[in-house]
Amino acid sequence: QKEVEQDPGPLSVPEGAIVSLNCTYSNSAFQYFMWYRQYSRKGPELLMYTYSSGNKEDGRFTAQVDKSSKYISLFIRDSQPSDSATYLCAMSEEGSQGNLIFGKGTKLSVKP
Amino acid sequence: GAVVSQHPSWVICKSGTSVKIECRSLDFQATTMFWYRQFPKQSLMLMATSNEGSKATYEQGVEKDKFLINHASLTLSTLTVTSAHPEDSSFYICSAPPGGGLYNEQFFGPGTRLTVL
Numbered sequence: 001q002k003e004v005e006q007d008p009g010p011l012s013v014p015e016g017a018i019v020s021l022n023c024t025y026s027n028s029a030f031q032y033f034m035w036y037r038q039y040s041r042k043g044p045e046l047l048m049y050t051y052s053s054g055n056k057e058d059g060r061f062t063a064q065v066d067k068s069s070k071y072i073s074l075f076i077r078d079s080q081p082s083d084s085a086t087y088l089c090a091m092s093e094e095g096s097q098g099n100l101i102f103g104k105g106t107k108l109s110v111k112p
Numbered sequence: 113g114a115v116v117s118q119h120p121s122w123v124i125c126k127s128g129t130s131v132k133i134e135c136r137s138l139d140f141q142a143t144t145m146f147w148y149r150q151f152p153k154q155s156l157m158l159m160a161t162s163n164e165g166s167k168a169t170y171e172q173g174v175e176k177d178k179f180l181i182n183h184a185s186l187t188l189s190t191l192t193v194t195s196a197h198p199e200d201s202s203f204y205i206c207s208a209p210p211g212g213g214l215y216n217e218q219f220f221g222p223g224t225r226l227t228v229l
Contacts, residue, residue, distance in 0.1 A: 008153065036220075043118075043205050043220035044156070088156070098146055098209060098218060102155040 006103030019076040023089035030091040035074045079110045118221035133191045135206030141186035142208035150203040162189040196228045
C-alpha cells in the first residue's frame with residue numbers, strides 16, 4: 001500500500017461547478033498537509049498549507065484535513081477554465097526536514 | 113511570494129554525456145534546497161536534500177555518484193547528471209523553503225525536462 005493515494009482522474013467539470021479533490025494516506029505521523037497545482041510542463045505551485053486537522057479557506061479554495069480518517073480534501077468553488085491543471089496533495093511528518101510525500105496528482109479539466 | 117528559478121528549462125543530450133541543472137532562489141536565501149524527479153503520470157519523488165556548505169543527503173536508491181549535487185551559495189544549488197542514459201530522461205524539479213521558514217512550505221522551480229537519446 002502506497003503512503004499517499006490519490007485518484008489520477010481525469011476529472012472533467014463544467015465551469016462554475018464545485019470541485020472536490022481527495023487524498024487518503026496511511027502514515028498517522030503525517031502532520032503537514034499541502035495542496036499544489038501543477039500546469040503542464042511546469043513546477044508545482046503551493047495552493048494550501050495546513051497543519052494537523054481542520055479547515056482552511058483561501059478565496060475559492062477550501063482545504064480540509066480529517067486525521068481520524070486519514071483523509072484530506074480540496075474544494076474549489078465556482079471553478080474556472082484557468083483552474084484546469086493537475087492537483088497534487090503532499091504530506092510530511094513533524095521534523096521531517098522537508099521530506100514531502102506526494103500523491104500522483106488528479107488531472108482536472110474545467111470546460112467553458 | 114518566493115520565487116525559484118531553474119536553468120535550463122529543457123535539455124536534450126546524447127547518452128554518456130553529463131548535464132548540469134541549476135536551481136536558484138531569486139528573492140530569498142535558502143540554506144536547504146530539494147531535488148525531485150517526476151516521471152510521466154507519476155508522483156514527484158524526492159532524490160536528495162542539498163545543504164549549503166555541506167554534503168547533500170540522498171534518498172535510498174539514488175546514486176550519489178551519478179547525481180552530483182553542489183550547493184555553492186545560499187541562492188544556488190546544482191544537480192549534475194553524470195554519464196546520462198535514456199532511463200535518466202525525466203522532469204527534474206527543485207524546491208526551497210524560504211530562509212528560516214518551515215521546511216514543508218516549499219516553493220518549486222519550473223522544472224527541467226531532460227531527454228537522453
